[in-house]
Amino acid sequence: MKVKISNKIGIAEILILPIIKNGHIHLNLSKNTKNQINNALQTKDFTGDEDETLMIYDENPSKRILLVGLGNKKDLNSLNYRQAGGNARNALKKIKAASVEIAMEQKYLWPFLEAFLLAGYKFNKYKTDIDKDKHNIQDIYILNESKDLKDLQQELEEITQNCQMMDYVRDMVNAPAEEMSPSELVAQAQKVANLSTNIKLKVLDQKKLKKLGLNAIYTVGKSGKSGSYLILLEYKYQTKNKNPYSFIGKGISFDTGGLHLKPRDNISDMHLDMAGAATVLGLFHKLALNKIPGYFLGVIATAENAIGPDAYHPNDIIKTYSGKTVEIKNTDAEGRLVLCDAISYSNKHYKPACIIDIATLTGAATVSVGDEITPFTSNNSDLTKKLLSAAKKTDDLFWQLPLEKFHIKATKGKNADLTNFTKHMPGQVIMGAAFLANFIADNTPWLHLDIASTSWQDRKILSYIPEGGTGVPLLTLIELVKKLG
The missing domain is CATH 3.40.630.10 (Zn peptidases)
Known part of the structure; x- marks a missing residue:
């Protein structure tokens, strides 16, 4: 699995979007995509609560968008983002996709991405009746709008390596x-x-x-x-x-x-x-x-x-x-x-x-x-x-x-x-x-x-x-x- 930096949305099969409860979307998304997200929020199909996820389907740029709840803004901390990162990965375990992109504030990228990678662990070494690569994500793209590319790349490499050591x-x-x-x-x-x-x-x-x-x-x-x-x-x-x-x-x-x-x-x-x-x-x-x-x-x-x-x-x-x-x-x-x-x-x-x-x-x-x-x-x-x-x-x-x-x-x-x-x-x-x-x-x-x-x-x-x-x-x-x- 490779973690890469991207400066635009739409190059992966699934966009992962962490959302605070009753929060607003600040990304440059298409009008249709924003409408779908707002509809999900208004109907309370998705509220942004902790441990909540919802997949919505769009025409472009990403075919699918995974909404991930973070909980109340006043309660937010790095553990919320870890839990959300794990929830995102768990929601994708039965979804066939080779690539995903993550759009979120850089402050909490480390715990979110670390948990996303850690949640993908499987101990299936001794199983003979499974397709081990069927639902494996090969590429993860991180949307970067501000952080220095060199610093961000070093951070991504360390996160990836730490997760490899954990596994x-x-x-x-x-x-x-x-x-x-x-x-x-x-x-x-x-x-x-x-x-x-x-x-x-x-x-x-x-x-x-x-x-x-x-x-x-x-x-x-x-x-x-x-x-x-x-x-x-x-x-x-x-x-x-x-x-x-x-x-x-x-x-x-x-x-x-x-x-x-x-x-x-x-x-x-x-x-x-x-x-x-x-x-x-x-x-x-x-x-x-x-x-x-x-x-x-x-x-x-x-x-x-x-x-x-x-x-x-x-x-x-x-x-x-x-x-x-x-x-x-x-x-x-x-x-x-x-x-x-x-x-x-x-x-x-x-x-x-x-x-x-x-x-x-x-x-x-x-x-x-x-x-x-x-x-x-x-x-x-x-x-x-x-x-x-x-x-x-x-x-x-x-x-x-x-x-x-x-x-x-x-x-x-x-x-x-x-x-x-x-x-x-x-x-x-x-x-x-x-x-x-x-x-x-x-x-x-x-x-x-x-x-x-x-x-x-x-x-x-x-x-x-x-x-x-x-x-x-x-x-x-x-x-x-x-x-x-």
């Missing part, structure tokens, strides 16, 4: 566990590293993990077919920074829950438990292609939490890479185990300027804040401000949860330094973060993003977010690295 992440999350195994995540990391000489790749396999004492990662994956890996992507471009910003992703390719087996209704979607790893790969794919200045470290701890003769047991005690011991009280709390070793390895060998971990850590994330918001904890107000500022551009929603000393104290173990699960404590999103806090080096700024609520959806919540893998929070992290670098 890349979605594909990985949606892929079956047999295909997106720990060894395949290593292969994906190699492909990303091959894109740029600014990226160095290092991989620690099962044998190296055991030899070096990364026993938490090793233990979780020792019953899986592929074993465990620690993947490190080191990116450096046009910077004097000596300490990287570290992004650490949880990469559990399938989570059975281990010997604490997950319930039947919860286990079928557990291939999604590597969404944090996929997000890190998407972020470094973006860095490789765009040459964003900065020093960034991508760390992926990947394993399959499988059941078998070598599976770890409740009440096992593991000595982690940090030297701290952990008593296993729940084999389904494996994410924090692989992350703690990844954090400790990052601390020792790279001394990061900050740590941001991204993980589908707890089902409690959805219980806490619903499935439209990502809960997070932080020990640094400046880093928190940068995250929330980045999210303003992407319309991703985040909510900070408290993390107090008594939470961290509650992770102390009876027979070991720590316990990986605190059954007696409510607030399991916080308690997952509290466990990880034991491994954060003193004074290191840290964000913990529990993306279990937003990286996967069982229902359609926004027009541009699909069911299944969503790609969230990649767009926000892309904006965040610009602020960090």
Whole structure:
């Protein structure tokens, strides 16, 4: 799909026209077209309400015009335009058209177009009975009446690339566990590293993990077919920074829950438990292609939490890479185990300027804040401000949860330094973060993003977010690295 700039209406098969409720049309349209639009408004076949679309048919210049509602003017924000962009694309999914043109004010073009592209995502790789190209739009024309062409072209290229990265992440999350195994995540990391000489790749396999004492990662994956890996992507471009910003992703390719087996209704979607790893790969794919200045470290701890003769047991005690011991009280709390070793390895060998971990850590994330918001904890107000500022551009929603000393104290173990699960404590999103806090080096700024609520959806919540893998929070992290670098 190509996004192009046009200075006139009528070169595409369908004109997309976002309209404010009770608004006016200021475009230079034919009298007949304006009459048709006004008739639709007067008869209330179309009012301009949110989530409303209407196709009208014209003689020229465009044969078809898709009206897209934006809602009330006083309530307008970038999320309205995102929702409208997704609605526009969804309205065209059963319409055969190779080209469309979008006519709207440039101020909100970014969210509208980004959502339009994101809403076109389909995970149909394994379907054999469909015509995959039947309803594919090949060309999108943006009507430009004022903005500098060079600036607009750069903007369009970045929007398109961001959406490609989102779909890349979605594909990985949606892929079956047999295909997106720990060894395949290593292969994906190699492909990303091959894109740029600014990226160095290092991989620690099962044998190296055991030899070096990364026993938490090793233990979780020792019953899986592929074993465990620690993947490190080191990116450096046009910077004097000596300490990287570290992004650490949880990469559990399938989570059975281990010997604490997950319930039947919860286990079928557990291939999604590597969404944090996929997000890190998407972020470094973006860095490789765009040459964003900065020093960034991508760390992926990947394993399959499988059941078998070598599976770890409740009440096992593991000595982690940090030297701290952990008593296993729940084999389904494996994410924090692989992350703690990844954090400790990052601390020792790279001394990061900050740590941001991204993980589908707890089902409690959805219980806490619903499935439209990502809960997070932080020990640094400046880093928190940068995250929330980045999210303003992407319309991703985040909510900070408290993390107090008594939470961290509650992770102390009876027979070991720590316990990986605190059954007696409510607030399991916080308690997952509290466990990880034991491994954060003193004074290191840290964000913990529990993306279990937003990286996967069982229902359609926004027009541009699909069911299944969503790609969230990649767009926000892309904006965040610009602020960090």
